[in-house]
Amino acid sequence: SAVISQKPSRDICQRGTSLTIQCQVDSQVTMMFWYRQQPGQSLTLIATANQGSEATYESGFVIDKFPISRPNLTFSTLTVSNLSPEDSSIYLCSVVSVLDTQYFGPGTRLTVL
Amino acid sequence: DAKTTQPPSMDCAEGRAANLPCNHSTISGNEYVYWYRQIHSQGPQYIIHGLKNNETNEMASLIITEDRKSSTLILPHATLRDTAVYYCIVRLGASGTYKYIFGTGTRLKVLA
Numbered sequence: 001s002a003v004i005s006q007k008p009s010r011d012i013c014q015r016g017t018s019l020t021i022q023c024q025v026d027s028q029v030t031m032m033f034w035y036r037q038q039p040g041q042s043l044t045l046i047a048t049a050n051q052g053s054e055a056t057y058e059s060g061f062v063i064d065k066f067p068i069s070r071p072n073l074t075f076s077t078l079t080v081s082n083l084s085p086e087d088s089s090i091y092l093c094s095v096v097s098v099l100d101t102q103y104f105g106p107g108t109r110l111t112v113l
Numbered sequence: 114d115a116k117t118t119q120p121p122s123m124d125c126a127e128g129r130a131a132n133l134p135c136n137h138s139t140i141s142g143n144e145y146v147y148w149y150r151q152i153h154s155q156g157p158q159y160i161i162h163g164l165k166n167n168e169t170n171e172m173a174s175l176i177i178t179e180d181r182k183s184s185t186l187i188l189p190h191a192t193l194r195d196t197a198v199y200y201c202i203v204r205l206g207a208s209g210t211y212k213y214i215f216g217t218g219t220r221l222k223v224l225a
Contacts, residue, residue, distance in 0.1 A: 001159070031211060042200065043157070043215040092156055094213075100204075102147070102213050104156030 002027055002095050004105035012111045013083050020079045021108045023093035028073035031096035034066070037107070038089045049076040049093075083112045117201045117216035124222050125195075131188040133219050135201030138182040145204045146177060147213065148186045150197040157200065160186065191223045 003026040013019050023032065032049040047055040047068055055068035070076040080087050090107045097103060118136040125131040137146060145164050149157040161168055161175045163184070168175045174187040188195055200218040204211055 004156075030209060033213070035215075037154070042217050045212060045214060048212070090154055094156075096211060100145075100208070100211070101159055101162065102211075103159060104149075106156050107154065109154075 001101070002029060002097055002103045004093065004095060004103060006093060006105040006108050008108060009106065010109040010111075012113060014113055015083055015085065017083055018079055018081045019083065019110055020077050021091055021093075023076045023078070023105055025074045025095050029095040029097065030073070032070060032076045033094045033096075033102075034068060034076070034078045035092045035094065035104075036089045037092065043092065046078070046091075049078075080110065083110075085112045088112045116214070117203055119199075119201055119216055119219045121217065122220040122222070124224055125188075125191045127193060127223050127225050128190055131186075131191040131195065131221060131223070133186040133188075133199050133201075133221065134183065135186070135216075136183045137201070137203050140181055140203055142181075143207075146175070146181075146184050147202040147204055148173070148175065149200045149202065149215075150195075151200065151218075152197040160199075162204075191221075193223050193225060195221065196223045197221060 005024045007022045034046040035043040037043045045058050046061045047057040049068050049070040051070045067079045088111050092107045094104045147162040148160040151157045163175045177184045198218040198220050
């Protein structure tokens with residue numbers, strides 16, 4: 001299985017600011033995803049992070065609000081821009097291994113005041 | 114897109130088998146069923162997956178009906194540490210373009 005780390009593990013941010021979350025994997029992977037989990041809810045797929053090209057966003061998520069970078073096969077960032085209290089969630093990155101199994105990072109807990 | 118339906122919650126006595134059902138009646142022929150669990154808002158943990166045949170590993174067994182419209186995750190001897198939210202997921206797309214869409218999950222409580 002892949003070992004995935006996320007930074008920061010948690011943060012408290014002010015309204016109107018932005019937070020960038022980093023996701024690092026210990027091996028090269030083809031597919032990386034970003035999910036959001038709102039309080040008490042299931043996981044919602046935000047986007048697929050594509051290496052060397054623009055991310056593929058799911059319905060309801062736009063690049064201006066959730067810009068994503070993926071400069072190589074082991075690293076990706078998700079920025080949550082112009083924060084509002086509604087953005088308070090856990091943000092998770094995940095990767096797909098060579099055996100087509102998805103593994104998740106520990107998550108980043110964001111609180112917006 | 115295939116969707117999954119799960120009961121919102123279940124209880125199970127410690128030491129007994131926990132049987133968690135999942136309905137995926139719109140699943141397509143090449144779409145796999147995956148199961149994950151999430152404990153205390155940690156990152157979801159992979160449990161097992163399958164396409165048609167029943168599968169077993171050190172954590173659980175997965176029983177998929179012949180028509181593939183439903184499946185059951187079996188934890189053979191539930192312990193208190195198995196208390197978690199269990200998600201049944203259908204993997205969409207082809208290799209290199211997969212998407213894993215989560216349903217609402219089942220909150221399993223294992224009782225002492």
